[in-house]
Amino acid sequence: MTSYVEGSPVKALIVEDSAVETMILSAMLRKFHCEITKAKNGKEAVQMFLEGKKFDIIFCDKEMPVMSGPEAIEKIRALGEIHVKIVGVSVGDNAEEEFMRVGADEFLPKPMELDVVGAIIQEIIKKKKNNDTV
Amino acid sequence: MAATMKLSTLGYAASMLSTGLLDEQFQKLLLLQNKSDPNFVAETITLFCEDGEHTIGELTKRLDKQCVNFDEVAAFVHKLEGGSASVGAKRVKNTCIQFLEFCKEKSRDGCLKTLDTLRVVFYEVSGKFKDMLQLEQQQAEATK
Numbered sequence: 264m265t266s267y268v269e270g271s272p273v274k275a276l277i278v279e280d281s282a283v284e285t286m287i288l289s290a291m292l293r294k295f296h297c298e299i300t301k302a303k304n305g306k307e308a309v310q311m312f313l314e315g316k317k318f319d320i321i322f323c324d325k326e327m328p329v330m331s332g333p334e335a336i337e338k339i340r341a342l343g344e345i346h347v348k349i350v351g352v353s354v355g356d357n358a359e360e361e362f363m364r365v366g367a368d369e370f371l372p373k374p375m376e377l378d379v380v381g382a383i384i385q386e387i388i389k390k391k392k393n394n395d396t397v
Numbered sequence: 398m399a400a401t402m403k404l405s406t407l408g409y410a411a412s413m414l415s416t417g418l419l420d421e422q423f424q425k426l427l428l429l430q431n432k433s434d435p436n437f438v439a440e441t442i443t444l445f446c447e448d449g450e451h452t453i454g455e456l457t458k459r460l461d462k463q464c465v466n467f468d469e470v471a472a473f474v475h476k477l478e479g480g481s482a483s484v485g486a487k488r489v490k491n492t493c494i495q496f497l498e499f500c501k502e503k504s505r506d507g508c509l510k511t512l513d514t515l516r517v518v519f520y521e522v523s524g525k526f527k528d529m530l531q532l533e534q535q536q537a538e539a540t541k
Contacts, residue, residue: 283445283480290429290437326475354479374422374483377429 272298305335325353340366423485446523471500488518
């Protein structure tokens, strides 16, 4: 997780191959002033972590070309990234179990709800504030 | 409701909702538009229409083969399912769900029949989206 600086944005990574869904989730996250980075598949997401990039939260789709969401999550956790909150998202059935098995913290069915996304972001802001006051 | 969209455009969207072409997810999409993101709805539904057309083209190509790769077909359908669910294109989403069942059964005939249905429902909603955006643009021009 990144350090908290008063007023600093939550760093969000969207891992999604659908441009439409990326656009919609980005619009939601902008409402909460998040700093948004995008990856088109799991491999691009893993590469970002290999390059040393840090995020507070990842929204990760399940079915993607090149590398799926669950495979990417497994690799990201294996890199030691245990603090970043990972939210698996999918429109299909049986996705939740697969995401949780590989280390996701939460699962959201698509289409995502703005207030649910907002609550997750607020939770991260609160956690960052608490981590820095400890 | 999106203050930046004209009342007549919202009325057009309301008729698409009442006929079941769209569901309440489209109304939620409208709420994401604001002064700092004034073209969000237009850009999103334009992208949906472009992506959907491309997907239907790819599905047609892949199902034209005698030996169909159903995993590839399912991947395209799944992507369209997600996009249609996110913009509220209810009939497209439901058709994609049926399509995925035929992919699981590896039924080329079933997939072909559902592709025909998908074409109809997709072009119905994308046509109406384009009309809606054109109306919005005409009204914007008229008030300049």
